[in-house]
Amino acid sequence: MQLSEAVIVNGTPTILLDIGGVQRVAVYNPAGSSGTALRFDYVVQAGDNDADGITVKELALNGASITDAARLALPATLGGIPGTQGVLVDTLAPDAPSVPVLAAGQDSGSSATDGLTNVNRPTIGGTAEPGSTVTVMIDGVARGTTTAGPGGAWSFTVTDPLTDGAHSITTTATDRAGNVSPASPALALVIDATPPVLSTPSLAPGSDSGVSATDRITGVTRPTLTGSAEPNSSVRVILDGVVVGTATAGPDGRWSFTVADALADGDHSVATEATDAAGNTGRSASQTFTIRSTAPGAPSAPTLASATAAPRPATG
Numbered sequence: 135m136q137l138s139e140a141v142i143v144n145g146t147p148t149i150l151l152d153i154g155g156v157q158r159v160a161v162y163n164p165a166g167s168s169g170t171a172l173r174f175d176y177v178v179q180a181g182d183n184d185a186d187g188i189t190v191k192e193l194a195l196n197g198a199s200i201t202d203a204a205r206l207a208l209p210a211t212l213g214g215i216p217g218t219q220g221v222l223v224d225t226l227a228p229d230a231p232s233v234p235v236l237a238a239g240q241d242s243g244s245s246a247t248d249g250l251t252n253v254n255r256p257t258i259g260g261t262a263e264p265g266s267t268v269t270v271m272i273d274g275v276a277r278g279t280t281t282a283g284p285g286g287a288w289s290f291t292v293t294d295p296l297t298d299g300a301h302s303i304t305t306t307a308t309d310r311a312g313n314v315s316p317a318s319p320a321l322a323l324v325i326d327a328t329p330p331v332l333s334t335p336s337l338a339p340g341s342d343s344g345v346s347a348t349d350r351i352t353g354v355t356r357p358t359l360t361g362s363a364e365p366n367s368s369v370r371v372i373l374d375g376v377v378v379g380t381a382t383a384g385p386d387g388r389w390s391f392t393v394a395d396a397l398a399d400g401d402h403s404v405a406t407e408a409t410d411a412a413g414n415t416g417r418s419a420s421q422t423f424t425i426r427s428t429a430p431g432a433p434s435a436p437t438l439a440s441a442t443a444a445p446r447p448a449t450g
């Protein structure tokens with residue numbers, strides 16, 4: 135309270151305030167006052183909340199006197215009160231924000247709602263108190279802030295790529311007075327940005343017939359092919375450049391596939407491609423093998439090359 139001349143205050147006058155519809159009282163503070171500037175203090179209390187500015191109401195003498203040097207009492211009215219609509223009082227913390235969600239298109243792979251994604255810098259969003267500052271925490275560590283719009287909606291794109299594995303995303307909202315909300319419920323996210331790694335496919339044991347079980351020359355025209363890929367990934371079997379079927383890798387990564395249509399004699403190649411649940415795709419090297427299903431011509435009668443020679447093994 136500014137005065138044009140020095141005054142003497144006896145007693146404890148007060149000034150009535152309206153804070154969000156609640157009457158509060160600012161009390162004369164002699165220690166903070168001088169002859170021409172009277173100070174009144176009000177300490178904001180828990181629960182005070184006035185988003186459009188407090189109102190300064192009347193001066194109450196409460197039996198006190200305010201006089202000038204000539205002992206003339208001042209009129210106990212307040213004039214020329216500066217605008218107080220900018221004086222905002224807010225002791226109420228925002229409610230906890232909504233559970234964060236992945237933005238549209240960010241939940242890749244076989245399900246768009248399972249929280250398993252290969253987007254390792256995802257955009258997430260939610261709602262919080264309008265105008266509040268939203269702090270995004272990943273695994274409990276604040277990783278950035280954004281502002282909730284007039285409707286409360288906010289959006290945030292993770293800046294540093296998240297590592298593969300599980301992550302928990304929560305938020306808090308901070309209002310303009312610095313009150314911080316409780317944390318939101320958590321968004322559980324699993325990042326898999328790593329494509330499947332596939333072994334070179336091979337003929338299964340039992341599908342590589344003949345003198346050698348490892349020479350990839352076989353009389354089995356519908357061989358079983360095997361290999362390994364990322365566990366639970368979907369494996370496409372590519373024979374001579376054409377996808378002929380799909381297998382699913384087991385929890386140990388092993389898959390097998392039996393060719394449905396008999397293969398012609400001759401050389402063939404097999405390769406595989408696997409896609410994991412997050413939508414990453416990897417490809418194997420290709421492997422060749424040879425089908426020889428036609429019975430060879432009757433072998434000539436064995437002859438002894440010498441008395442000590444061992445019998446020649448049959449071929450085929």
Ligand SMILES: [Ca+2]
Nearest residue numbers: 224226227309
């Ligand atoms: Ca508030």
Ligand SMILES: [Ca+2]
Nearest residue numbers: 241242245250
């Ligand atoms: Ca997904």
Ligand SMILES: [Ca+2]
Nearest residue numbers: 326328329410
């Ligand atoms: Ca993967």
Ligand SMILES: [Ca+2]
Nearest residue numbers: 343344346351
């Ligand atoms: Ca063989």
